[in-house]
Amino acid sequence: MGAVREAVEQGFGYIEIDVRTSADGKVVVFHDEQLDRITTGTGRLSHYTWDELSTETVLGPQPRHEQVSEPLVLFEHLLETFPNTRFNVDLKDRASAAPMAEILRRHRAWDRVLIAAFRDSHRRLFFDHIQAEDHTVASSAGSESVAQLLLAHRLGRFTQTVRRLRQRLPLHALQVPVRQGWIRVVTKRFVDACHRAGIAVHVWVVNEQEEMERLLAMGVDGLVTDNGADIAEVLAARGQWPQRL
The missing domain is CATH 3.20.20.190 (Phosphatidylinositol (PI) phosphodiesterase)
Incomplete structure:
Protein backbone atom coordinates (compact mmCIF):
# COMPACT_ATOMS: atom_id res chain seq x y z
CA MET A 1 0.00 0.00 0.00
CA SER A 140 -2.59 -7.96 -23.04
CA ALA A 141 -1.40 -11.15 -24.70
CA GLY A 142 0.34 -13.98 -22.89
CA SER A 143 3.71 -15.36 -23.95
CA GLU A 144 2.23 -17.94 -26.33
CA SER A 145 0.31 -15.29 -28.27
CA VAL A 146 3.30 -12.92 -28.32
CA ALA A 147 5.47 -15.67 -29.82
CA GLN A 148 2.87 -16.33 -32.52
CA LEU A 149 2.63 -12.65 -33.38
CA LEU A 150 6.39 -12.22 -33.62
CA LEU A 151 6.65 -15.17 -35.99
CA ALA A 152 3.65 -13.98 -38.01
CA HIS A 153 5.21 -10.54 -38.37
CA ARG A 154 8.36 -12.06 -39.85
CA LEU A 155 6.31 -14.25 -42.20
CA GLY A 156 4.01 -11.45 -43.37
CA ARG A 157 0.92 -12.96 -41.72
CA PHE A 158 0.49 -10.53 -38.85
CA THR A 159 -3.04 -9.32 -39.67
CA GLN A 160 -4.39 -12.84 -40.13
CA THR A 161 -2.82 -13.99 -36.86
CA VAL A 162 -4.25 -11.04 -34.93
CA ARG A 163 -7.69 -11.85 -36.30
CA ARG A 164 -7.35 -15.51 -35.31
CA LEU A 165 -6.12 -14.71 -31.79
CA ARG A 166 -8.94 -12.24 -31.23
CA GLN A 167 -11.46 -14.94 -32.02
CA ARG A 168 -10.21 -16.71 -28.89
CA LEU A 169 -9.45 -13.88 -26.47
CA PRO A 170 -9.52 -10.07 -26.33
CA LEU A 171 -6.26 -8.51 -27.47
CA HIS A 172 -5.70 -4.84 -26.72
CA ALA A 173 -1.98 -4.75 -25.92
CA LEU A 174 1.32 -6.59 -26.04
CA GLN A 175 3.69 -6.34 -23.08
CA VAL A 176 7.14 -7.38 -24.22
CA PRO A 177 10.86 -6.99 -23.49
CA VAL A 178 13.11 -5.08 -25.88
CA ARG A 179 14.93 -8.34 -26.59
CA GLN A 180 14.34 -12.00 -25.87
CA GLY A 181 17.71 -13.71 -26.05
CA TRP A 182 19.13 -13.00 -29.50
CA ILE A 183 15.74 -11.92 -30.87
CA ARG A 184 15.08 -8.18 -31.14
CA VAL A 185 11.40 -7.90 -30.19
CA VAL A 186 10.68 -4.18 -30.23
CA THR A 187 11.39 -2.63 -33.60
CA LYS A 188 9.75 0.31 -35.37
CA ARG A 189 8.21 -2.02 -37.95
CA PHE A 190 6.73 -4.28 -35.27
CA VAL A 191 5.34 -1.33 -33.29
CA ASP A 192 3.78 0.11 -36.47
CA ALA A 193 2.23 -3.27 -37.33
CA CYS A 194 0.71 -3.49 -33.85
CA HIS A 195 -0.70 0.02 -34.12
CA ARG A 196 -2.30 -0.72 -37.48
CA ALA A 197 -4.05 -3.64 -35.79
CA GLY A 198 -5.20 -1.48 -32.88
CA ILE A 199 -2.77 -3.06 -30.40
CA ALA A 200 -0.84 -0.97 -27.88
CA VAL A 201 2.80 -1.86 -27.19
CA HIS A 202 4.14 -1.78 -23.61
CA VAL A 203 7.81 -2.56 -23.00
CA TRP A 204 9.36 -3.97 -19.79
CA VAL A 205 11.55 -3.50 -17.80
CA VAL A 206 13.10 -0.21 -18.96
CA ASN A 207 15.25 1.54 -16.35
CA GLU A 208 17.73 3.55 -18.43
CA GLN A 209 16.68 7.08 -19.37
CA GLU A 210 18.28 6.93 -22.82
CA GLU A 211 16.36 3.72 -23.57
CA MET A 212 13.11 5.27 -22.35
CA GLU A 213 13.54 8.19 -24.72
CA ARG A 214 14.46 5.94 -27.65
CA LEU A 215 11.43 3.69 -27.19
CA LEU A 216 8.98 6.56 -26.75
CA ALA A 217 10.38 8.18 -29.89
CA MET A 218 9.76 4.87 -31.66
CA GLY A 219 6.10 5.14 -30.71
CA VAL A 220 5.64 2.59 -27.91
CA ASP A 221 2.58 3.29 -25.79
CA GLY A 222 3.88 2.43 -22.33
CA LEU A 223 6.97 1.55 -20.33
CA VAL A 224 7.16 -0.67 -17.26
CA THR A 225 9.99 0.59 -15.06
CA ASP A 226 11.50 0.45 -11.59
CA ASN A 227 13.01 3.90 -12.12
CA GLY A 228 10.20 6.30 -11.27
CA ALA A 229 12.37 9.41 -11.06
CA ASP A 230 13.79 9.09 -14.57
CA ILE A 231 10.53 8.18 -16.29
CA ALA A 232 8.88 11.20 -14.64
CA GLU A 233 11.68 13.43 -15.98
CA VAL A 234 11.40 11.96 -19.46
CA LEU A 235 7.62 12.34 -19.58
CA ALA A 236 7.75 15.85 -18.13
CA ALA A 237 10.03 16.90 -21.01
CA ARG A 238 7.33 15.58 -23.37
CA GLY A 239 4.55 17.48 -21.56
CA GLN A 240 3.07 14.25 -20.24
CA TRP A 241 3.58 14.61 -16.50
CA PRO A 242 1.90 14.08 -14.12
CA GLN A 243 -0.06 11.31 -15.82
CA ARG A 244 -3.62 12.30 -16.69
CA LEU A 245 -6.20 9.56 -17.01
Whole structure:
Protein backbone atom coordinates (compact mmCIF):
# COMPACT_ATOMS: atom_id res chain seq x y z
CA MET A 1 0.00 0.00 0.00
CA GLY A 2 2.81 2.40 0.88
CA ALA A 3 4.58 1.82 -2.45
CA VAL A 4 1.42 2.55 -4.45
CA ARG A 5 0.64 5.62 -2.35
CA GLU A 6 4.14 6.99 -2.94
CA ALA A 7 3.85 6.40 -6.69
CA VAL A 8 0.45 8.11 -6.87
CA GLU A 9 1.75 11.11 -4.90
CA GLN A 10 4.66 11.39 -7.36
CA GLY A 11 2.19 11.66 -10.26
CA PHE A 12 1.79 8.11 -11.55
CA GLY A 13 -1.67 7.20 -12.80
CA TYR A 14 -0.84 3.65 -13.92
CA ILE A 15 0.59 1.03 -11.55
CA GLU A 16 1.79 -2.48 -12.49
CA ILE A 17 1.06 -5.16 -9.88
CA ASP A 18 0.94 -8.94 -9.54
CA VAL A 19 -1.79 -10.87 -7.75
CA ARG A 20 -2.18 -14.30 -6.18
CA THR A 21 -5.09 -15.93 -4.38
CA SER A 22 -5.42 -16.94 -0.74
CA ALA A 23 -6.88 -20.25 0.39
CA ASP A 24 -10.26 -18.56 0.90
CA GLY A 25 -10.34 -16.87 -2.50
CA LYS A 26 -9.07 -13.38 -1.71
CA VAL A 27 -6.99 -11.62 -4.37
CA VAL A 28 -3.70 -10.57 -2.74
CA VAL A 29 -1.18 -8.15 -4.26
CA PHE A 30 1.91 -10.37 -4.34
CA HIS A 31 4.45 -11.59 -6.88
CA ASP A 32 6.13 -14.70 -5.43
CA GLU A 33 4.52 -18.09 -5.01
CA GLN A 34 6.28 -18.40 -1.64
CA LEU A 35 6.03 -15.91 1.22
CA ASP A 36 9.57 -16.49 2.50
CA ARG A 37 11.61 -14.02 0.43
CA ILE A 38 9.91 -10.74 1.34
CA THR A 39 7.59 -11.37 4.31
CA THR A 40 7.72 -12.71 7.84
CA GLY A 41 5.69 -15.71 6.66
CA THR A 42 6.81 -19.04 5.20
CA GLY A 43 5.40 -21.41 2.61
CA ARG A 44 2.97 -20.88 -0.24
CA LEU A 45 0.65 -17.92 -0.10
CA SER A 46 -2.17 -20.07 -1.48
CA HIS A 47 -2.05 -22.31 1.59
CA TYR A 48 -3.21 -19.52 3.94
CA THR A 49 -6.49 -17.70 4.42
CA TRP A 50 -6.57 -13.94 4.21
CA ASP A 51 -7.03 -13.69 7.98
CA GLU A 52 -3.78 -15.61 8.39
CA LEU A 53 -1.93 -13.64 5.72
CA SER A 54 -3.02 -10.30 7.16
CA THR A 55 -0.91 -10.98 10.28
CA GLU A 56 2.32 -11.20 8.26
CA THR A 57 4.60 -8.22 7.65
CA VAL A 58 6.41 -7.13 4.50
CA LEU A 59 10.23 -7.07 4.71
CA GLY A 60 12.50 -4.38 3.33
CA PRO A 61 15.15 -4.94 0.65
CA GLN A 62 18.14 -7.16 1.30
CA PRO A 63 20.80 -7.33 2.70
CA ARG A 64 19.43 -5.63 5.83
CA HIS A 65 15.94 -7.05 5.25
CA GLU A 66 14.35 -4.85 7.88
CA GLN A 67 10.62 -4.89 8.52
CA VAL A 68 8.71 -2.24 6.63
CA SER A 69 6.00 -2.57 9.30
CA GLU A 70 3.34 -2.86 6.66
CA PRO A 71 0.93 -5.75 6.07
CA LEU A 72 0.05 -7.42 2.80
CA VAL A 73 -2.79 -5.80 0.87
CA LEU A 74 -5.81 -7.02 -1.06
CA PHE A 75 -6.29 -5.80 -4.62
CA GLU A 76 -9.79 -4.70 -3.72
CA HIS A 77 -8.35 -2.35 -1.09
CA LEU A 78 -6.13 -0.71 -3.72
CA LEU A 79 -9.17 -0.02 -5.91
CA GLU A 80 -10.98 1.55 -2.97
CA THR A 81 -8.03 3.56 -1.65
CA PHE A 82 -6.94 4.97 -5.03
CA PRO A 83 -10.18 5.56 -6.98
CA ASN A 84 -8.44 7.58 -9.72
CA THR A 85 -5.63 5.10 -10.38
CA ARG A 86 -5.52 2.41 -13.05
CA PHE A 87 -3.84 -0.94 -12.54
CA ASN A 88 -2.00 -3.29 -14.87
CA VAL A 89 -2.75 -6.62 -13.14
CA ASP A 90 -0.67 -9.73 -13.82
CA LEU A 91 -2.65 -12.84 -12.84
CA LYS A 92 0.01 -15.10 -11.33
CA ASP A 93 -2.32 -18.03 -10.68
CA ARG A 94 -5.45 -19.60 -12.13
CA ALA A 95 -7.42 -19.16 -8.92
CA SER A 96 -7.44 -15.37 -9.24
CA ALA A 97 -9.52 -15.39 -12.43
CA ALA A 98 -13.01 -15.79 -10.95
CA PRO A 99 -12.64 -13.47 -7.91
CA MET A 100 -10.95 -10.80 -10.08
CA ALA A 101 -13.97 -10.75 -12.41
CA GLU A 102 -16.28 -10.42 -9.40
CA ILE A 103 -14.22 -7.58 -7.91
CA LEU A 104 -14.36 -5.58 -11.14
CA ARG A 105 -18.10 -6.20 -11.36
CA ARG A 106 -18.73 -5.16 -7.76
CA HIS A 107 -16.68 -1.96 -8.07
CA ARG A 108 -17.66 -1.22 -11.67
CA ALA A 109 -13.94 -0.93 -12.32
CA TRP A 110 -13.93 -2.34 -15.86
CA ASP A 111 -12.05 0.64 -17.31
CA ARG A 112 -9.49 0.82 -14.47
CA VAL A 113 -7.76 -2.48 -15.09
CA LEU A 114 -5.75 -4.16 -17.81
CA ILE A 115 -5.62 -7.92 -17.32
CA ALA A 116 -2.22 -9.47 -18.09
CA ALA A 117 -0.73 -12.91 -17.55
CA PHE A 118 2.33 -14.80 -18.66
CA ARG A 119 0.02 -17.69 -19.56
CA ASP A 120 -2.89 -17.12 -21.91
CA SER A 121 -4.72 -19.88 -20.02
CA HIS A 122 -4.98 -17.56 -16.99
CA ARG A 123 -6.53 -14.84 -19.15
CA ARG A 124 -8.90 -17.38 -20.70
CA LEU A 125 -10.18 -18.37 -17.26
CA PHE A 126 -10.74 -14.72 -16.40
CA PHE A 127 -12.76 -14.05 -19.53
CA ASP A 128 -14.75 -17.24 -18.97
CA HIS A 129 -16.13 -15.44 -15.91
CA ILE A 130 -17.03 -12.24 -17.78
CA GLN A 131 -20.76 -12.09 -18.49
CA ALA A 132 -22.48 -10.80 -21.60
CA GLU A 133 -23.77 -7.69 -19.79
CA ASP A 134 -20.33 -6.81 -18.40
CA HIS A 135 -18.26 -4.03 -19.91
CA THR A 136 -15.11 -4.44 -21.96
CA VAL A 137 -11.94 -5.24 -20.00
CA ALA A 138 -8.56 -4.40 -21.54
CA SER A 139 -6.10 -7.28 -21.77
CA SER A 140 -2.59 -7.96 -23.04
CA ALA A 141 -1.40 -11.15 -24.70
CA GLY A 142 0.34 -13.98 -22.89
CA SER A 143 3.71 -15.36 -23.95
CA GLU A 144 2.23 -17.94 -26.33
CA SER A 145 0.31 -15.29 -28.27
CA VAL A 146 3.30 -12.92 -28.32
CA ALA A 147 5.47 -15.67 -29.82
CA GLN A 148 2.87 -16.33 -32.52
CA LEU A 149 2.63 -12.65 -33.38
CA LEU A 150 6.39 -12.22 -33.62
CA LEU A 151 6.65 -15.17 -35.99
CA ALA A 152 3.65 -13.98 -38.01
CA HIS A 153 5.21 -10.54 -38.37
CA ARG A 154 8.36 -12.06 -39.85
CA LEU A 155 6.31 -14.25 -42.20
CA GLY A 156 4.01 -11.45 -43.37
CA ARG A 157 0.92 -12.96 -41.72
CA PHE A 158 0.49 -10.53 -38.85
CA THR A 159 -3.04 -9.32 -39.67
CA GLN A 160 -4.39 -12.84 -40.13
CA THR A 161 -2.82 -13.99 -36.86
CA VAL A 162 -4.25 -11.04 -34.93
CA ARG A 163 -7.69 -11.85 -36.30
CA ARG A 164 -7.35 -15.51 -35.31
CA LEU A 165 -6.12 -14.71 -31.79
CA ARG A 166 -8.94 -12.24 -31.23
CA GLN A 167 -11.46 -14.94 -32.02
CA ARG A 168 -10.21 -16.71 -28.89
CA LEU A 169 -9.45 -13.88 -26.47
CA PRO A 170 -9.52 -10.07 -26.33
CA LEU A 171 -6.26 -8.51 -27.47
CA HIS A 172 -5.70 -4.84 -26.72
CA ALA A 173 -1.98 -4.75 -25.92
CA LEU A 174 1.32 -6.59 -26.04
CA GLN A 175 3.69 -6.34 -23.08
CA VAL A 176 7.14 -7.38 -24.22
CA PRO A 177 10.86 -6.99 -23.49
CA VAL A 178 13.11 -5.08 -25.88
CA ARG A 179 14.93 -8.34 -26.59
CA GLN A 180 14.34 -12.00 -25.87
CA GLY A 181 17.71 -13.71 -26.05
CA TRP A 182 19.13 -13.00 -29.50
CA ILE A 183 15.74 -11.92 -30.87
CA ARG A 184 15.08 -8.18 -31.14
CA VAL A 185 11.40 -7.90 -30.19
CA VAL A 186 10.68 -4.18 -30.23
CA THR A 187 11.39 -2.63 -33.60
CA LYS A 188 9.75 0.31 -35.37
CA ARG A 189 8.21 -2.02 -37.95
CA PHE A 190 6.73 -4.28 -35.27
CA VAL A 191 5.34 -1.33 -33.29
CA ASP A 192 3.78 0.11 -36.47
CA ALA A 193 2.23 -3.27 -37.33
CA CYS A 194 0.71 -3.49 -33.85
CA HIS A 195 -0.70 0.02 -34.12
CA ARG A 196 -2.30 -0.72 -37.48
CA ALA A 197 -4.05 -3.64 -35.79
CA GLY A 198 -5.20 -1.48 -32.88
CA ILE A 199 -2.77 -3.06 -30.40
CA ALA A 200 -0.84 -0.97 -27.88
CA VAL A 201 2.80 -1.86 -27.19
CA HIS A 202 4.14 -1.78 -23.61
CA VAL A 203 7.81 -2.56 -23.00
CA TRP A 204 9.36 -3.97 -19.79
CA VAL A 205 11.55 -3.50 -17.80
CA VAL A 206 13.10 -0.21 -18.96
CA ASN A 207 15.25 1.54 -16.35
CA GLU A 208 17.73 3.55 -18.43
CA GLN A 209 16.68 7.08 -19.37
CA GLU A 210 18.28 6.93 -22.82
CA GLU A 211 16.36 3.72 -23.57
CA MET A 212 13.11 5.27 -22.35
CA GLU A 213 13.54 8.19 -24.72
CA ARG A 214 14.46 5.94 -27.65
CA LEU A 215 11.43 3.69 -27.19
CA LEU A 216 8.98 6.56 -26.75
CA ALA A 217 10.38 8.18 -29.89
CA MET A 218 9.76 4.87 -31.66
CA GLY A 219 6.10 5.14 -30.71
CA VAL A 220 5.64 2.59 -27.91
CA ASP A 221 2.58 3.29 -25.79
CA GLY A 222 3.88 2.43 -22.33
CA LEU A 223 6.97 1.55 -20.33
CA VAL A 224 7.16 -0.67 -17.26
CA THR A 225 9.99 0.59 -15.06
CA ASP A 226 11.50 0.45 -11.59
CA ASN A 227 13.01 3.90 -12.12
CA GLY A 228 10.20 6.30 -11.27
CA ALA A 229 12.37 9.41 -11.06
CA ASP A 230 13.79 9.09 -14.57
CA ILE A 231 10.53 8.18 -16.29
CA ALA A 232 8.88 11.20 -14.64
CA GLU A 233 11.68 13.43 -15.98
CA VAL A 234 11.40 11.96 -19.46
CA LEU A 235 7.62 12.34 -19.58
CA ALA A 236 7.75 15.85 -18.13
CA ALA A 237 10.03 16.90 -21.01
CA ARG A 238 7.33 15.58 -23.37
CA GLY A 239 4.55 17.48 -21.56
CA GLN A 240 3.07 14.25 -20.24
CA TRP A 241 3.58 14.61 -16.50
CA PRO A 242 1.90 14.08 -14.12
CA GLN A 243 -0.06 11.31 -15.82
CA ARG A 244 -3.62 12.30 -16.69
CA LEU A 245 -6.20 9.56 -17.01
